[in-house]
Amino acid sequence: NVKDAAAIRARIFDQFEAASLPNVSAEECKGLLHFVIVGGGPTGVELAAELYDLLKEDLAYMYPEVAKYASVAIHDVAPGILSPFDEKLKEHAMASFKHREVAINTGSHIEKVARSSMHTKEDGEIACGMVVWATGNKQCPLVDSLELSKAEGLPRLLTDDCLRPLDMQGAAIDHVFAIGDAADVKDGSLPTTAEVATQKGEHVAKMLNTDQRLPFQYKQHAMIAYIGDQDGVIAGREDWTGASAWFAWRRKNLQWARGWRTKVMLVMTWCLNAVYGKEVARKR
Secondary structure: OHHHHHHHHHHHHHHHHHHOOOOOOHHHHHHHOEEEEEOOOHHHHHHHHHHHHHHHHHHHHHOOOOHHHOEEEEEEOOOOOOOOOOHHHHHHHHHHHHHOOOEEEEOOOEEEEOOOEEEEOOOEEEEOOEEEEOOOOOOOHHHHHOOOOEOOOOOOEEEOOOOOEEOOOOOEOOOOOOOHHHEEEOOOOOOOOHHHHHHHHHHHHHHHHHOOOOOOOOOOOOOEEEOOOOOEEEOOEEEEEOHHHHHHHHHHHHHHOOOHHHHHHHHHHHHHHHHHOOHHHOOO
C-alpha cells in the first residue's frame, strides 16, 4: 500500500545518506546499499526491476560517490523465479537480470532478518540495508476472527459463486459480500492478485446496481512482468519480450487507472520522468 511504499522510499534515502558520511568505508557502503527482495514472483521481480532503475537512472546522479556500491538481490526458496511464466521467458528474465548484475538467489532459505543483515541457511549472514518481503500472504486479524467457512491452506473466507460468504454450515449469507485476498470462491482456487480483486469488485458493483445475484466468472488476462531497463515478459507470448513487453506492461498500467483525468496525468508523469528523472527520487 501507499504507507509501505513511502516507508521503502524513506529507507532507501536514509541508506544513501548514511553511506555518504565521510567516515563510512567502502565495505560498509556495500552493506548499507545492498537491497534484498524476498520473493521471485511477479511482485518481487517487478519491485527489484523498479528499484534497479531508480538506483541506476536517478540516485546515481544524486549520490555519485556511493552509487557504485548499490546492489539489488532477489532471494526465493523456489528453484526459479516467475513460476507462472513459460520456461523460455524465465530464462530471458534470468539472463536480463544477470546482464544488469541483479543477483538471483534461488533455493535460498531465510532464517532470520535483523536490522542491518539477513541470515540464510546457505550463505549465513548477509549485510544489507533493506529487506522487502514480497512472498506469501497472511490474513488480517478480522478475517481470522470471523466464524465462517474458510479455505484450507491460506484461510480465506469461502464464498458462493455470487461472492457471498458461507457460514459454518455452508449456507450463503445474503446482503454480505467478500472479495479480494480475503476471500475465495468455493472450489474456485483463484489467485490472490489485483486482477481477481478488481473483477470481483466490478461484479459486486453490478449486482448492487441491478439488485440481482449473478454468478461470478473470472476472466484470466495475460500476466505481464516488468524486469527493468524497458524490458519485460508476457505469459504465453514467448515472442513478446524486450520493448514490446515493456510497452504492453505500460498499457496495462494505464488500463488500471480509473477516469480520463488520472490516465492523462499518468501519461504526463511518464513523459516528465523520461526527460527529468523520477519525481520520487527528487522529493523528500
